[in-house]
Amino acid sequence: MQPVNTDRLLCQWQTTLQTFDVDKLAAEEAFTQLVTAYSSPHRSYHTLQHINYVLSTIDILQIYTQNLAAVQLAAWLHDVVYDPQAQDNEEKSAAYACELLSNLSLPQDAIATVTRLILHTKHHQAADDDDSQVLLDADLAILAANLVQYQEYANAIRQEYAWLSDADYIQGRNLVLNKFLQRQRIYFTPLMFEFAEPAARDNIKREIKNLLLK
Secondary structure, three states: OOOOOHHHHHHHHHHHHHOOOOOHHHHHHHHHHHHHHHOOOOOOOOOHHHHHHHHHHHHHHHHHOOOHHHHHHHHHHOOOOOOOOOOOHHHHHHHHHHHHHHHOOOOHHHHHHHHHHHHHOOOOOOOOOHHHHHHHHHHOHHHHOOHHHHHHHHHHHHHHOOOOOHHHHHHHHHHHHHHHHHOOOOOOOHHHHHHOHHHHHHHHHHHHHHHHOO
């Protein structure tokens, strides 16, 4: 993925928080915390590049949102805590979001919405509300990327699981990928289902084939 422009990301962050009249200096300090978190050395895929990709996809899908600001904030914060060896990253990210947004004096109902959206990214199961569907589709948009971007994504995921042997990684990764193929649909929004679903399924099948050749 291309390097991100942090100045542009800061502008996006500030614009989203202006919805809640957040002090600009406080918002900038929070942004610095996020940049530090997403720049941790153990991250290869779950970085600012991923957040930028998710936010860009949300821009395309915003016609389906009911609460665009909440979806954007959830995108910013859904992977803020990430340990590939842990099983509670989403819960910890939601707790982090709750504390950070409380410190920025966001309304409690907005914080509750953001944390709920973050928790929905744990299993990427079908959600009843439009905002969750947009966030989940944006989070998985990389699955429908072009061949070069998808291979970069697959390589980055492997790097984050470098502590696993090849055999264990291939077994676990195959399980994850096949679960996506077994779903009736990977994407929930009409736009992503129509235009991204075929590419995502082709990419996943290709990755499974490549893993089996190793």
